[in-house]
Amino acid sequence: MIPNSIYQQLYPESLINRLVWQGNSKLLFETGISMMPSPVRLITKSRVFKDIVRQVGGALKVSEDMVIAAFKRTVPQPALIGFLNIAQSLRTCG
Numbered sequence: 001m002i003p004n005s006i007y008q009q010l011y012p013e014s015l016i017n018r019l020v021w022q023g024n025s026k027l028l029f030e031t032g033i034s035m036m037p038s039p040v041r042l043i044t045k046s047r048v049f050k051d052i053v054r055q056v057g058g059a060l061k062v063s064e065d066m067v068i069a070a071f072k073r074t075v076p077q078p079a080l081i082g083f084l085n086i087a088q089s090l091r092t093c094g
Contacts, residue, residue, distance in 0.1 A: 015053070018060050019052075019056065019060050019061075019062050020060055020061045020062065021062050022061055022062060022063050022064070023063070023064045023091070023092040023093055024064055024090045024091060024092050025062045025063055025064045025066065025067045026062070027090055028064055028067040028068065028087055028090055028091070029048065029049075029052070029062075029067050031083075031086060031087075031090065032048065032067070032071050032075070032083045032087070033045045033048070035079065035082055035083055035086070036075070036079060037079075044074065044075060047074040048067075048070045048071055048074050048075070049070075051069075051070035051073055051074055052066055052067060052070045055069065055070065064087075064090075064091050064092065064093060068084070068087055071083055071084075071087075072084075
């Protein structure tokens with residue numbers, strides 16, 4: 001398992017703290033990551049977060065739709081189905 005400190009080196013706190021999580025986007029992100037099997041949780045977190053950062057660009061505003069799209073692009077189908085079911089109940093818009 002990769003230590004959390006490596007994740008923080010890849011995505012420094014300065015970037016993480018500058019993001020503006022809109023609606024329940026951060027809750028969706030954290031819930032989705034917590035649903036992943038522990039052996040792949042950190043790599044999934046890294047991949048999903050990388051996709052989110054790519055989507056936000058310079059705007060730094062993270063929408064619920066961006067989080068869901070990032071999971072759809074990076075998470076295998078069996079795990080994705082469970083996340084999408086829960087995501088629908090957590091969304092505040094759409």
